[in-house]
Amino acid sequence: MPTEYPVATRDPRLHDAPLLIAARGEHPEVTPVWFMRQAGRSLPEYRKVREGIAMLDSCRRPDLVTEITLQPVRRYGVDAAIFFSDIVVPLKAVGVGLDIKPGVGPVIEQPFRTRADLDRIPELDAGMITDITESVRLLTAELGATPLIGFAGAPFTLASYLVEGGPSRDLGKTKALMYSDPQLWNDLLNRLAQISGEFLRVQVAAGASAVQLFDSWVGALPLADYTRFVRPASSKVLAAVRDLDPTVPRIHFGVQTGELLHAMGEAGADVVGVDFRVPLDEAVTRIGPGRAVQGNLDPALLFAPRDVLRRRVGETLTAGRFASGHIFNLGHGVPPDTDPDQVKYVVDAVHGWKFADYQ
Ligand SMILES: Cc1c2[nH]c(c1CCC(=O)O)Cc1[nH]c(c(CCC(=O)O)c1C)Cc1[nH]c(c(CCC(=O)O)c1C)Cc1[nH]c(c(C)c1CCC(=O)O)C2
Numbered sequence: 001m002p003t004e005y006p007v008a009t010r011d012p013r014l015h016d017a018p019l020l021i022a023a024r025g026e027h028p029e030v031t032p033v034w035f036m037r038q039a040g041r042s043l044p045e046y047r048k049v050r051e052g053i054a055m056l057d058s059c060r061r062p063d064l065v066t067e068i069t070l071q072p073v074r075r076y077g078v079d080a081a082i083f084f085s086d087i088v089v090p091l092k093a094v095g096v097g098l099d100i101k102p103g104v105g106p107v108i109e110q111p112f113r114t115r116a117d118l119d120r121i122p123e124l125d126a127g128m129i130t131d132i133t134e135s136v137r138l139l140t141a142e143l144g145a146t147p148l149i150g151f152a153g154a155p156f157t158l159a160s161y162l163v164e165g166g167p168s169r170d171l172g173k174t175k176a177l178m179y180s181d182p183q184l185w186n187d188l189l190n191r192l193a194q195i196s197g198e199f200l201r202v203q204v205a206a207g208a209s210a211v212q213l214f215d216s217w218v219g220a221l222p223l224a225d226y227t228r229f230v231r232p233a234s235s236k237v238l239a240a241v242r243d244l245d246p247t248v249p250r251i252h253f254g255v256q257t258g259e260l261l262h263a264m265g266e267a268g269a270d271v272v273g274v275d276f277r278v279p280l281d282e283a284v285t286r287i288g289p290g291r292a293v294q295g296n297l298d299p300a301l302l303f304a305p306r307d308v309l310r311r312r313v314g315e316t317l318t319a320g321r322f323a324s325g326h327i328f329n330l331g332h333g334v335p336p337d338t339d340p341d342q343v344k345y346v347v348d349a350v351h352g353w354k355f356a357d358y359q
Pocket residue numbers: 035036037038039040041050055082083084085086087088100101102103104105106151214216333
């Protein structure tokens with residue numbers, strides 16, 4: 001049985017936050033903007049507070065989580081904070097042996113191979129992550145009228161790390177398990193759905209006002225395999241949030257998911273994140289009515305001259321007008337070597353954009 005939570009009372013001003021207006025399918029006066037990986041190595045203030053502290057240790061310290069989550073909000077004036085954590089934090093919390101290697105990503109001590117390995121991945125209980133509750137409470141108190149986006153990794157992307165043992169280019173071992181032992185695959189994905197669902201519920205219960213489910217690597221699958229082998233588990237995660245609080249919008253994002261956009265919406269998302277490969281107006285057609293979109297400036301444009309960058313920001317905003325609700329973001333995360341002034345330039349360009357001038 002999932003834990004029953006009292007859901008935190010949220011700041012009443014959040015109702016009018018541009019991010020939440022857009023997620024509800026309306027167009028606020030100014031398009032809201034935030035960035036995946038807005039906290040992190042691109043910020044000197046982040047590098048300073050992380051000095052000598054391992055990534056996964058920093059994620060479990062409410063003082064650091066609060067400071068790091070707030071850094072990009074202070075510097076850029078973005079329309080949302082994203083909770084500083086990592087998709088593998090709940091796996092580590094249930095006892096999976098893993099670490100995050102700088103410049104590499106999550107590395108698993110004993111990769112998932114057989115049914116016996118399921119026993120090493122117990123269900124997540126809110127009591128295992130009381131620090132996450134504390135971090136979210138501290139943060140929402142500081143953020144006031146700025147929404148906090150909670151997040152989790154989707155079952156497929158988590159499974160890919162567990163099965164591959166670390167980052168992988170083609171996800172060969174993951175697909176081999178999926179095609180050769182569908183029963184074990186389903187059991188693994190359902191276990192991960194419980195873990196991710198509970199991780200999101202804890203964040204929402206403590207005060208997060210939106211969530212994003214990252215299925216970063218699911219673009220490796222064709223549509224038929226996505227709907228058969230992956231979507232049922234992703235739907236369970238998104239439903240766990242809806243059942244706790246139906247007013248909290250659910251954003252669902254993956255990379256190279258052009259063929260999957262409609263199906264990812266159908267998993268139960270209010271907002272579908274789009275990477276930079278599909279223009280937003282085309283993405284809106286693929287997703288269908290009734291859902292907002294998020295995206296999708298190519299992160300590489302942060303390294304372009306400002307006139308080029310500004311033009312592309314405008315094109316993205318214009319294409320986003322086709323959607324019922326647009327949240328501006330990059331097509332993936334802020335690269336670690338980005339100049340923060342370029343990020344600030346994008347925020348100001350989005351906030352200062354006057355559609356009337358360009359019609
Ligand atoms: C696939 C994935 C991971 N983690 C995450 C995803 C999904 C998002 C995506 O598609 O990028 C999610 C994540 N990880 C992190 C955040 C923080 C919030 C934010 O977006 O600002 C979020 C939302 C912090 C982090 N997670 C990580 C860092 C860098 C570690 C450091 O600063 O030392 C940060 C800031 C580590 C990490 N963790 C992971 C990778 C691939 C890496 C990069 C490894 C590296 O290049 O060092 C797994």
